[in-house]
Amino acid sequence: MFNDFKLAEGRPVYLQIKDYMKRLIVQGAIQADRRLPATRELAALLGVGRGTIIAAYAELEADGFAYTVQGKGSFATSVKPQSGSGGEEPEDAGRIGWEDRISDYALMAEELDLMKRGIRASKGTISFTSIAPDEKLFDLDSVKRAFLDRMSMEGHVLLNYGYAKGYKPLIDYLLDYMARKGVDTRNQDMLITSGFTEGFDLVLSTVKKVSGRVLCENPTHNTAIKNLKLHGFQIRGVPMEADGLNLEELKEALDEGDYDLVYLVPSYHNPTGTVMSLRKRLELMELMNRRGIPVIEDGFNEELRYSGSHVAPLAALGSAEGGVVYIGSFSKVLFPGLRVGWVLGDRRLIGVLESVKRARSIHTSTLDQSLLYQYLHNGNLEKYLRRARAEYKRKYELTLACCREKVPFSSLSGDGGLHLFMTFEPGLNTRDLLAACQQRGVIFTPGDSFFTDGGGQNTLRLGFSRVSDENIRRGVSIIGEEAKRLLKNR
Amino acid sequence: MFNDFKLAEGRPVYLQIKDYMKRLIVQGAIQADRRLPATRELAALLGVGRGTIIAAYAELEADGFAYTVQGKGSFATSVKPQSGSGGEEPEDAGRIGWEDRISDYALMAEELDLMKRGIRASKGTISFTSIAPDEKLFDLDSVKRAFLDRMSMEGHVLLNYGYAKGYKPLIDYLLDYMARKGVDTRNQDMLITSGFTEGFDLVLSTVKKVSGRVLCENPTHNTAIKNLKLHGFQIRGVPMEADGLNLEELKEALDEGDYDLVYLVPSYHNPTGTVMSLRKRLELMELMNRRGIPVIEDGFNEELRYSGSHVAPLAALGSAEGGVVYIGSFSKVLFPGLRVGWVLGDRRLIGVLESVKRARSIHTSTLDQSLLYQYLHNGNLEKYLRRARAEYKRKYELTLACCREKVPFSSLSGDGGLHLFMTFEPGLNTRDLLAACQQRGVIFTPGDSFFTDGGGQNTLRLGFSRVSDENIRRGVSIIGEEAKRLLKNR
Numbered sequence: 009m010f011n012d013f014k015l016a017e018g019r020p021v022y023l024q025i026k027d028y029m030k031r032l033i034v035q036g037a038i039q040a041d042r043r044l045p046a047t048r049e050l051a052a053l054l055g056v057g058r059g060t061i062i063a064a065y066a067e068l069e070a071d072g073f074a075y076t077v078q079g080k081g082s083f084a085t086s087v088k089p090q091s092g093s094g095g096e097e098p099e100d101a102g103r104i105g106w107e108d109r110i111s112d113y114a115l116m117a118e119e120l121d122l123m124k125r126g127i128r129a130s131k132g133t134i135s136f137t138s139i140a141p142d143e144k145l146f147d148l149d150s151v152k153r154a155f156l157d158r159m160s161m162e163g164h165v166l167l168n169y170g171y172a173k174g175y176k177p178l179i180d181y182l183l184d185y186m187a188r189k190g191v192d193t194r195n196q197d198m199l200i201t202s203g204f205t206e207g208f209d210l211v212l213s214t215v216k217k218v219s220g221r222v223l224c225e226n227p228t229h230n231t232a233i234k235n236l237k238l239h240g241f242q243i244r245g246v247p248m249e250a251d252g253l254n255l256e257e258l259k260e261a262l263d264e265g266d267y268d269l270v271y272l273v274p275s276y277h278n279p280t281g282t283v284m285s286l287r288k289r290l291e292l293m294e295l296m297n298r299r300g301i302p303v304i305e306d307g308f309n310e311e312l313r314y315s316g317s318h319v320a321p322l323a324a325l326g327s328a329e330g331g332v333v334y335i336g337s338f339s340k341v342l343f344p345g346l347r348v349g350w351v352l353g354d355r356r357l358i359g360v361l362e363s364v365k366r367a368r369s370i371h372t373s374t375l376d377q378s379l380l381y382q383y384l385h386n387g388n389l390e391k392y393l394r395r396a397r398a399e400y401k402r403k404y405e406l407t408l409a410c411c412r413e414k415v416p417f418s419s420l421s422g423d424g425g426l427h428l429f430m431t432f433e434p435g436l437n438t439r440d441l442l443a444a445c446q447q448r449g450v451i452f453t454p455g456d457s458f459f460t461d462g463g464g465q466n467t468l469r470l471g472f473s474r475v476s477d478e479n480i481r482r483g484v485s486i487i488g489e490e491a492k493r494l495l496k497n498r
Numbered sequence: 499m500f501n502d503f504k505l506a507e508g509r510p511v512y513l514q515i516k517d518y519m520k521r522l523i524v525q526g527a528i529q530a531d532r533r534l535p536a537t538r539e540l541a542a543l544l545g546v547g548r549g550t551i552i553a554a555y556a557e558l559e560a561d562g563f564a565y566t567v568q569g570k571g572s573f574a575t576s577v578k579p580q581s582g583s584g585g586e587e588p589e590d591a592g593r594i595g596w597e598d599r600i601s602d603y604a605l606m607a608e609e610l611d612l613m614k615r616g617i618r619a620s621k622g623t624i625s626f627t628s629i630a631p632d633e634k635l636f637d638l639d640s641v642k643r644a645f646l647d648r649m650s651m652e653g654h655v656l657l658n659y660g661y662a663k664g665y666k667p668l669i670d671y672l673l674d675y676m677a678r679k680g681v682d683t684r685n686q687d688m689l690i691t692s693g694f695t696e697g698f699d700l701v702l703s704t705v706k707k708v709s710g711r712v713l714c715e716n717p718t719h720n721t722a723i724k725n726l727k728l729h730g731f732q733i734r735g736v737p738m739e740a741d742g743l744n745l746e747e748l749k750e751a752l753d754e755g756d757y758d759l760v761y762l763v764p765s766y767h768n769p770t771g772t773v774m775s776l777r778k779r780l781e782l783m784e785l786m787n788r789r790g791i792p793v794i795e796d797g798f799n800e801e802l803r804y805s806g807s808h809v810a811p812l813a814a815l816g817s818a819e820g821g822v823v824y825i826g827s828f829s830k831v832l833f834p835g836l837r838v839g840w841v842l843g844d845r846r847l848i849g850v851l852e853s854v855k856r857a858r859s860i861h862t863s864t865l866d867q868s869l870l871y872q873y874l875h876n877g878n879l880e881k882y883l884r885r886a887r888a889e890y891k892r893k894y895e896l897t898l899a900c901c902r903e904k905v906p907f908s909s910l911s912g913d914g915g916l917h918l919f920m921t922f923e924p925g926l927n928t929r930d931l932l933a934a935c936q937q938r939g940v941i942f943t944p945g946d947s948f949f950t951d952g953g954g955q956n957t958l959r960l961g962f963s964r965v966s967d968e969n970i971r972r973g974v975s976i977i978g979e980e981a982k983r984l985l986k987n988r
Binding site: 018019027030031033034035071072073085086087088103104105106107108109110111112113114115117118120121123124140141143144146148151152155156159163164165166167168169170172187188190191192194202203205206209213214215216217218231234235238268286290297300302319320324325329330331343344345346347354356357359360361362363364366367368369370371372373374375376379387390 | 508509517520521523524525561562563575576577578593594595596597598599600601602603604605607608610611613614630631633634636638641642645646649653654655656657658659660662677678680681682684692693695696699703704705706707708721724725728758776780787790792809810814815819820821829833834835836837844846847849850851852853854856857858859860861862863864865866869877880
């Protein structure tokens, strides 16, 4: 005892001694009602003045961890409540087990948590699993500038409580931003959220379950599948084609029964990377309007156009007022570390969402919101996007070329964005392929987790945004070699 | 048309013209398949070169909002999906009404949303409703320093994705911080959340409902009451005394049946401002351990000790391992605009909470977490607390003196923190008092919303942290005068 005491800088010595003694008492190293070392003794032992120890003991006493007996010194308080009245207690009386106190919802969240059971990339591994932006593109100076600008203008306001709905200048900016995408925002309103996922979760909590059924693309964003399941929705996936979901299959699905909503990722769809054509968007919206089914549009990666045309979002094409709930985020485009997203939709819906948001987390970080606003306001987005698009386009073309040259896929999709999607002959299981590649230091995301119907065992997603050119070449070669080997060995 | 077009700085002119035209098409000002103005004509009208208009039309076409007919010019695309096949459609076919699509949960969140039905303070009103910190105390320079320090060290990392569990350096700091409060953290783990409220909401989602009943203090934190109700828990309140909840009543409540958990605010309790005594804390923990009921401890304002002793948190006193889930936050102490809180508890529980957090919102803003960490690491907390405590203590004493002199309360509580709580004779309804005071430009929080049993009509909470000395004097006088008038008129 006392020989592991070390002084840190910055905190008064008597408080550090108090903390140290408190820990000894709490952890049972000094037992209840045992005398603490005499002040003179401890002072000598720790090499501090006696006054320091006296001050430390006084603080310890004020906090309730010690008491004085006149003429006898200081004693440790009994800080462990009695755990019963004798020896009849079962052995684990002092333990509250959580295993059987966890809700089914939470257990399901854990079971569906891919990050927990995901493949860990050891050092040196070439990882194609991420579709996060490449941080080397981040213009830190503009970010610092935006922070300092805004803090100088209204730092005191930013650091105090804000509003559940969001930071007003950012809302105004984003409403205008959405109008520029062609959305008629006149009867709409906006809620700022901590990223896309929170927005989606809030919307799913707010939509009433009538049929309890949801339509979506198959495959689709795996986090969305997880959240739909967590909210108890039954999922009906509609197969994808090169220009978006198969409308004939969609009509069939619509004839099967009612749906509470449709969830769609029309641009640079995750995981297939395809962009839904304007014709399909219009026809789709007509079908949804006619049946009165609300559409949740995931604005994922819409900004990352670097080839082809920028098709208008569904929110710009819905004639039915209130029919589209658009959820946007700059996480894949700008900075995921700032958790900011937005929900644009019918006024009544946004009004309720505001209350749900307030109940759940008061409001989104004002610092994140104001920094993002100022960054946008300072005109950095266009400049940043020009650089980012050029860089991602280059990587996209390189990855595409490598895949075409080296990988024996049966089909490949991806019109841009940060990833490609490959399908192999039905017999090739990409989890086997992953195991083989991992041996050689290369990992990717097997496609099955994106499928709503248990399919996709022969597919994979290849995220290239954070992989160097050299590693793209090496990694894709290895995937190609292993795929060929597996195909041959069948 | 075209006369409301205004050029903004920063964005290329042809894109601004595209945006403008797009809006006209989307909003129906230019109808489907109508010809757009000839490029020469529009160029003259807007005072730009013809090439600019040609570029704008090309972009419009690429986005799908216009098409060219050879030799005839550009035409607006039909961006409204057909809403049916004739005149048989009902009038509101083009409208998706949200009123009957909102879940009961969300409607309840709206109904219990006090901010939405709260008293709005018009300009010049003296408001005692807030218990947020006084932003005049914020040391902005230290905040800027912390941001720049951290950004320089690892800006690229901070702006990309982080971890659901939280920012590692902050977790380590806070584990040590809790150990210094006397908590044995050896078998515990920590999750960083976006503030207390999110932490509480996550925990309530994760605890299995068995009896569906929860014990808490009566009155208690109104946001906690809201969240317990939203999660479907039945609430049993235990009356408060000057040194914490009434233990005899607690025992009676325990004899009534089982409880899934206890929610407590032991320090500077909201709304009564009392600090639970060490004796009561120990006895309470003994009761809970013996029955195996987990305790959720709200660390609210624990840091704001400026009188009396700093009693150890329940988490430091629980002999039952895993028995206390501590939820902390610096929102009332430092900066609420940064949304950062923490949940400290049993490893198994935190493991599941991590998955629930990831499903709900991926992770807490890394910017907020890293800024807070660096601010703490730079040694600012102690300095800031010294200033803040001195200032709040002064205001507390002033408010207390004013209340004692002017207000005909029958009892008053509040051992520190940022607010006082007053109880009047049973006949005085503080909502009537509020109406009278509001006429004279003074508002406060009627106490009834903090009660679990519909009581408290004769109570009020007085938050003084953001009120100037002069306004404290004036405001309390007015409350006193109106209370006397109401009492006389009965």
